[in-house]
Amino acid sequence: MIRFGPGNLRIPKFEKPVYVVAGGLTDYRKKYPEKNTCQLCTEALRMAVEENDLKVDPEKFRRMVNWCVYSQFADHFGDQLLAAAKIHDYLGFDPLGNVEIKTGGATGGSAVLAAAQAIASGYANCVPVVGWERMDEVTTKVGNSYIASAACKDFESELGWMYAAYYALMAQRYQYENSVPHETLAKIAVKNRLHAYYSPFAQNPGKYTVEDVLKNEIVSDPLTFLECCVMSVGAAVLILADEETAHKLTDKPVQLKAICGGSHTLRTADRRNMPILLLPNETEATYKEYFQGRRHEWPGFSSFLAARMAAYLAYNMAGIKDPVEDFDVLETHDAFTISDVQTYEDIGLRPYGRGHEFIDSGDAYFDGRLPTNLSGGLIGTMHAVGATGVFQLVEVLWQLQGKYDKFHGDPKMWTRYGKKKPADWKSLQAKNPKRGCAISHAGTGSHVTCAIMEKP
């Protein structure tokens, strides 16, 4: 669609306010032979219910649940159709109703959106969202093939059987149009892997230098291995409730002010140009000079219309005027360094063509204006695809509740996963954050959700 009608841009509305009360994770690993998928989901649910200072015991909590949402990206990976039914039963939620949501990399975000819709409509008042992915059943090469099955099998998958290659094509074009120094991109990989260094959940933490990233081996030019996300096994759980139930469960509920979705063509090839959809912090004047006046050549290959659409709806729904000012923490879907820069522009952290300034200005850092991916993100911590969007919101929830240290700094959390808390561990708890945002993203931008949580 390249021309919007009045119904297309209607701002979504919740009939009842939606709250988030608790979150739980597993650690994330390349291989996890010690635990099967049912067990990983149980472990994440147990953390959510037993370690989030809830005012009810697990048994009482179980009696409060009335709907469940499951989040898994690819049946290919798990090799188990209807895995949700097996997990739902394993978690002891039979015979409650449930759905399993699937929107590629954005599955986690979409699952939370589906749970929010259930709460907002009054259909349910206490809903766990359970996300997972098991990516260790096949070799990395086959895994890349499976992921590339989420490109168009008729016209694109055969060209590489590798998602990094499809992103690389966009990256090259973005670089041709914007010439972002590779050093800036490398800084994103360095930042997120450093954040992961402080997380007991992280799969690929490390103290790297920009030089390390630049010298790293190339997957598909210009992307190096260190600039690409991990492939993980693990689970994540987020518990949503209506206002009354939220207060029965916790003294620290956080409101889900908005969660909205956008989409764009699965094939990047099919992206037709249109005028830029403006966010609340942009005007026609913002783009007077963009592309030397070729303002209508958008979104092309270098912008994610789905992300812009999701942000447009969510910002208007939550009353966001300027994301860098209004958000205190942000989690992006940093599958690749360059797609992260593209996203900064799509969600209005900087105007199109200037996304790199969000990094170069220092804004994205822990002590910057909008600390981004304090969790370690997809590059440093995890990408167990179905769990990813859920994981992001769990980390934002803990930030808003002031619980970063509880879950990342307790030495027992590290020993639980067979790790040792680093001697130079540092707290990444943001200073009294009020509002957080998370972007969940699929394909080469086929589905994106934008979620905004706020402390009451």
Added chain:
Amino acid sequence: MAINWPTRAAEVLNEEPLVIKNDKFWYHIHSYGGWGKFFQGLRAKKLLATRCANPKCAEKRLWLPPRAECPDCWHDMEWVEAPQVGTIFTHSTVTYPGELFRLAPGTPLISVELEGVCTKLMSWLKDGKPAFGMKVKAVFNTAKPTNTILDLAWVPA
């Protein structure tokens, strides 16, 4: 009469914790449906695109990959030959392709811009070094076609 135990065993990859290997041996039957004409066209060195046949349709641009039905009005589309000379819109060389890739690692992938076509077809460069704006022409694998999108490639024009 007792029934025999199965003879095909699953290999044990690890004993503690127990991990076994499940083999899979089958193929998928891939139906191109209304898009098959495009792949048959490649065998005849034709680059077949589609255009909406609805006179009232606002867009009516040429689609490649082709669509049998118009995304703007859902009307049937007509097959039209697309130009076989275009320019490289973007490119990347894939060093580590996934398992099913049939071309050599190091193959340059390209997106091609063609005059009058509203999409930017993803393909590969069979010869030469890719560059932005480079003029390329289509070549076709007619000798032993794979009947996939790989039967189309581009070389410097």
